[in-house]
Amino acid sequence: MPTPLFFSDSAVAKVRELVEEEENPSLKLRVFVTGGGCSGFQYGFSFDDNQDEDDTAIEKGGAILLVDPMSYQYLVGATIDYQEGLQGSQFMVQNPNASSTCGCGSSFTI
Numbered sequence: 001m002p003t004p005l006f007f008s009d010s011a012v013a014k015v016r017e018l019v020e021e022e023e024n025p026s027l028k029l030r031v032f033v034t035g036g037g038c039s040g041f042q043y044g045f046s047f048d049d050n051q052d053e054d055d056t057a058i059e060k061g062g063a064i065l066l067v068d069p070m071s072y073q074y075l076v077g078a079t080i081d082y083q084e085g086l087q088g089s090q091f092m093v094q095n096p097n098a099s100s101t102c103g104c105g106s107s108f109t110i
Contacts, residue, residue, distance in 0.1 A: 031065060
């Protein structure tokens with residue numbers, strides 16, 4: 001069985017904060033992989049109140065992370081994190097499957 005995705009404490013806290021602000025307890029953070037970006041694939045994040053039957057759902061601390069089956073294969077073993085820094089605040093993917101990433105950190109190569 002492949003190693004699942006990991007949901008950092010800071011990402012869980014930010015998701016819970018944003019869900020509370022929206023006053024919609026059914027919202028979940030969705031992470032996905034699409035083609036494109038300067039390295040071949042890129043990460044995307046959105047909030048979704050629908051969970052598809054074939055989505056993988058990771059629940060931690062009252063927050064839920066959703067991943068579709070196509071994206072899951074590229075994210076096995078990755079950590080979804082939230083960081084605040086000089087370049088702003090953002091959800092990030094720390095992906096051990098990526099052989100290279102671009103300077104912005106939002107696209108990668110397998």
